[in-house]
Amino acid sequence: MTTELGIAVVNGIFVGSVYSLVALGIVLIYRASGVFNFAQAEFGTTGLFVAYVGVELWNWPYWLGLLFGLAGAVAMGLATERLVINPLRNASRVTLLVGTAGVALAAIGIQFWQSNEQPIRQMPKLVDGVAFQPFGAAITYQHLITFAVLIVVALALAVFFRSPSGLAIQAAQQEGTAAELVGISVRRVSMMTWGIAALLGGLAGVLSGPNLSFTAGHLTFGAGAALLPGFMAAVLGGMRSMPGALFGGLLVGVIEQFGNLSIFGYMSGGGEMMLFFFLLIVLLLRPQGLFVRKAVAA
């Protein structure tokens, strides 16, 4: 039993690293514009597909393929902001939510269309091999790199939100008109926010993709599904807390793996069922989430 729990914790942390990256993007968008971004995971899948094209189809060097993938994700984020979010800036949040869901579905449709010939794809790992095996759970170098990137990204975001640009994002979200009056370009801030969020999604995609095979919709409902866990992590973190999103993602990963050991484990979605129970308990006890003091109005 100790071995099983150990495997669950280890696998949970590394699966949770991807959830954390997705959750950070969700929280960033929410903090900046109050939008629940349902396209966040698809930024990652799109980045993964673009990186795949660079690395596997065009035989580019791996690092260049990764940059190409991240650029693809950022381009998608910026396009979403320009073509969907900006035109709908005065619409209700529900409309914006539906808009981001539409972006995700459109991206998945394009991925299906483009992957008809070879629906199951694989990306080589950044570094192949197993670093160590606590409890028999294989910790690959790819896992370690993903975790390290998460830590670096979290620290960078913490610094960023104390910088003028970070403060500008918060100012623009809290009072757009006043922010414009003091010289902050809300339009530019919005694009920057969506670009950073898409970059986070792209990192989740290109780093998690090589761990499994991937198909269209990989991070939304495929083998690496991280959208729902990412939202759960963000909610656990209180929707506004970056540290909350980070630790929420790791926690969600571990709880999900525990769920796979439960009596629901043999069912598809057994882990997610445990997650829902856990989330429900947390929200009943702390509606504001685990990492903020006051509840956030949607």
Add this chain to the structure above:
Amino acid sequence: MQMRKRSMRAAAVLSVLALTLVAGCGQKPGVAQLYAPGAQGVAPGQPGVPGQPGTIPGAPGSTGQDTVPGASVPGQQPGATRSGGTAGTSGTGGTGGSGGTAGPGGDGGSGPGDTTGVTDKAIKIGIHAPVTGAAAFPQRSFENAVGVYASYINSKGGINGRKLEVLFRDDKFDPNHARAVCKDLAQQQKVFMIIGGAGSDQIDSCARYANSVGVPYVSAGVHETRPGLGPLSQLRTYYAASLTYEQQAPLITDLVASQFDGETVGLLVASNDSLDSYFGTQQASLEKAVGDNLEFADRVPKNIQSEAPTIAAQICNSGVSAVVWNAAPSGLINVTKSMTCSVRFLGPGNTNGLNIVAQGGCPQLDDAQFFSSFPQLDKINKMDPNFEPAYRKKNGGSNPDDIGIAIWGVEKLVSQILAAGGKDLSRESFMAAMDSGKTFDNGVYPQVNFGKSRFGGTAMHQLRADCGSNRFLTERLNVR
């Protein structure tokens, strides 16, 4: 008021907590075993199926058995013994024959019956298979494959003078969607009969629907029964054209026993309730053959996602040499990608033996052995020389793939049965041709005979993954 709110919240929390504990504390059955060694149909023959036993005058096939016209058994090599001779030692292959110029059929029918989908000039049939979803097969493969044999046979004059039309639908690896597409095929497209391409739950769902509306349904063998819904063999219109999973269980056990004597093995089967019967049969068979060396027997989710690393760790930690696997191919690929040890996978077919699985699962899937109702690309040209030219002709010179072989084989088999249904083809005469007890042998699928039951398979081909070429090779033919 505040006290009341607190009480309600506390009650709610306790309720959820209790439910969670029930879920969490009840350990998944079988997990411990991974680490602890030792640890609505009308019955056939009833009214509605006239014409039994159908008489199908057939030219004797190369096996000397009573076969239907056109079943000239190309590629039935002398070396490919019925007990599973090694394919590599087979003979030079058959003459190829005409590949089924479906000649005058038998008189299996008993006069006019339900002729939906049949006109003087054409017979319209439908096929469903998973192109999207957890199975994720290339859509282009199915688009290219469907209708290859129909085009071929039509160029030879058709079936008793009628052209064969084939409609294809993606069932999305979803039983509900499968039922919907079969309803569309039956009611909107008004097909004569339906073929189930792959996916046990989808085949089950569509077969039961087809039975409810009297549409004949032919698929590769899957499970035999489903809890609460009864055996597929009791469906009036259902026919399995290859061995069921349960029938393949002893073959798999033989394979395990012969190759892993004294070594530990495991069994992992998807948690679909349709596989309950196979799981029980396979577990009992393995326990009888290898005893305590069956290290674990467990169920895994139908769609393996975040569970993949845990399942992989459990397999590697158990130290088994082989795992009998019957779950979705995408799950197999994801588990193998998470594995750090080398284990031989074995199992029933057909989908896990497709080349797309080898491409995704190699190198960890090297030497995996799966049964299949059709051979792989390395043998098909010897067994049926008409396949590749016909495939290229229909698809502008494209290279054939194994999904093309699968669909070619089943279309060819169904064409033989349609021919045997006679010129006055009806659903009744079609089913009577199958119920007649005659053997259908098309040189791609192992011989099929529905005389004893609706599960008409007699053998399986055995495939082995070759990660050097990232594909499956045909290891043995007609394993019984």
